[in-house]
Amino acid sequence: MAGTHEGGALHSPGYGSVAIVPGWLRAPGDVNDLLPQLWAATVGRHRDGALRVGGVDVRELAAAHGTPAYVLDEADFRGRATAFRDAFSGAFADLCGGADVYYAAKTFLCTGVVRWLAEDGLNLDVASGGELATGLRGAMPAARMVLHGNNKSRAELRAALAAGVGRIVLDNLAEVDVVADLARELGTTAPVMIRVTVGVEAHTHSYIATAHEDQKFGLSLASGRAEAAAAAVLARPELRLLGFHSHIGSQIFDTAGFEVAARRLLGLTARVRREQGAELPEIDLGGGFGIAYTSEHDPLAPADLAGHLAAIVERECRAEGIECPRVSVEPGRAIAGPSTFTLYEVGATKDVELDGGARRRYVSVDGGMSDNIRTALYDADYSATIASRRSAAEPVLSRVVGKHCESGDVVVRDEFLPSDLGAGDLLAVPGTGAYCRSMASNYNHVPRPPVVAVRDGVARVLVRRETVEDLLALDVG
DSSP: HHHHHHHHOOEETTEEEOOOOTOOOOOOSSSTTGGGGSOOTEEEEESSSSEEEEEEEEEHHHHOOOOEEEEHHHHHHHHHHHHHHHHHHHHHHHHHSSSSEEEEETTTHHHHHHHHHHTTTTTEESSSSHHHHHHHTTTTTGGEEEOOOSSHHHHHHHHHHHTTTTTEEEEEHHHHHHHHHHHHHTOOOEEEEEEEOOOOOOSSSSGOSSSSSSSSEEEEEEEHHHHHHHHHTTTTTTTTEEEEEEOOOOOBOSSHHHHHHHHHHHHHHHHHHHHHHOOOOOOOOEOOOOSSSSSTTOOOOHHHHHHHHHHHHHHHHHHHOOOOEEEEOSSHHHGGGGEEEEEEEEEEEEEEEGGOOEEEEEEEEOOOOOTOOOHHHHHOOOEEEEOOOOOOOOEEEEEEEEEEOOTEEHHHHHHHEEEEEETEEEEEEEOOOSSSTTTTTGGGGGOOOOOEEEETTEEEEEEEOOHHHHHHTTTTO
C-alpha cells in the first residue's frame, strides 16, 4: 500500500501534520489500493471490499482458522519456485549443462512445502538436524539435499551421512577430520563443499551480511584458510571435494556482489586445479535475492538474475581458462516471502501527539513480535492494508503494534491506514512468508499461529495453530 517518495512534510487533511516518515512512504490516493509487487499472485480485493486469496475470502479464513494466521498462496509459492528452476536451468543449459536450485529451508519449512519442492524439481538446503528430518519426512530425496551450518553436531553430521545427503558444506577446518572420520565409520565417501568467505560486503543489514571477514561463517579466502581446507579435504580419501560455496548476504537487489564472489570462487577453483591437481566440478553462489516489502524495493526477476549470473560465470571461466563448473543457487525469501501474508484482527487503537503537533495512530493487533520478530530484530519495513472491507475514510499515518509487553513490539512502523479502522477489522501484512513463522516464538506464552495454504478455492492447514495445551505439555515442572 505504501507509495513513492514525494519529499518534505506530509499532511492528512483534517488530521494534522504528520511526523517525519520514510522516504518511500506518502499518503495514498486510495487506502484500498494494493501494490501488486507486494502481494501473492492470486490476492485481490473483491467488489465487496474484502481481500480474497486463491478464490477464498479472508473473512472466511479468519472465521475458520482464527487470527493471527499466516495465509500462503500455494499457486504463487510453486510458481516462484518453478520460475527459479526454469530460469537457471535455461540460462546455464549451454554453459555448463544446467544449474541446480536449492530452496533455503530456514526461510519457511514444513512437510507440505517439501513435497511441493520435490514434485517441482527443486532441491533443499538445510541447516540443522530438524530441517534435515523435515526434508526426509516430506520425501525429498537425500541426494537432493545439502547440509549447512557453522557448528554442526556429530549427530547431525552422522544423520546426514547415513541418509546419503548430496553434499555437506564444511564451514571450518575442524570439520574436515570430523566428517572424514564419520564417513569412515559408516563405510561411505562424503561429498563436500567448502564455504569460502570471499570478502564481499553486501549492502544489507549487518546481521544478514555474511561474506565479510569479521563474522562466524566460512573459511577466509584472503588469509589462505580456504585453500588450506581444500588441501586438507583432498588428503582424506573418505571425502570427495565437489567445489566451493559462498553466501554474501540477504535482501540483495543487484548482481554486483555475486560478480565479485563468482570471480573469487572461480579463481580459487583454478588455483586448486593448477597447484593441487584437483578438478572441482561445482560452485555454489548461495542465495540472498531480495523481495519487495515496500514500494522502495525493486527486485530482479528470476530470469534476469539467471541471465546476469550466467554471463558473469561464463566471462570469469573464460578469463581463468577453465571449464564452467555446475552452478548452484539457494533462493529462499524470493520464493516464500511474497507468497504469504499475515492476517490479524484489530483491537485497540490510540492517537498520540508528537513533537510539533504531529500525530500518530497506534493500531494494536492480536499478534506481534511473537509471529514477526523481523521489525524489531532487523529494523525491517512492512506494509499493511485493511482486509475485511473497503474504506472511504481519509488515510492517517499509523503504526501497527502487537500485544506483547515490549515497546519494541512493532509489526509495521509506518503505514497510511483508513481513519475508521477499528476493533474487529481484519488487517493483512504482505511479504511475511520468509522467516516469520521460522523465527516465531512463544513470548508471553502466546501460541504460534497456523499456516493455512489456499489454492483454487480450497484452504487447508499446513501447520496447525499451537494451543495453550501444547505449551503446558512441555512444562514438566
